[in-house]
Amino acid sequence: MALAHAGGRAGGLDRYERAFFESVHHRVENFIMGILLPHQKKLDDPYICTVMAQMGAIESTLHLLAKLE
Structure with a gap:
């Protein structure tokens, strides 16, 4: 799957793509902090x-993608 949109340069991420990943990263990070962390007291629950x-892996990947040049 190519990440560059029409007119983008090959081999790197454009500002638009980095901004997109950064935006999604913040949304996932907020979801983890606001929704999932309160459930941590149920660590014996496999779900x-x-x-x-x-979600931690997704957050980490999005953060990495947002920082790529």
Whole structure:
């Protein structure tokens, strides 16, 4: 899947793409902080553990993509 939109340069992310990933990163980060963290007291719940791990990985990936040049 190519990340560059029409007219974008190949091999790197344009400002638009970095801004998109940064925006989504902040939304996911806020979701984790506001919705998921209160459920951490249920760490014996395999569903909560799986959701926390997966959302953490997504947040980390989006943060990395937003910082790529």
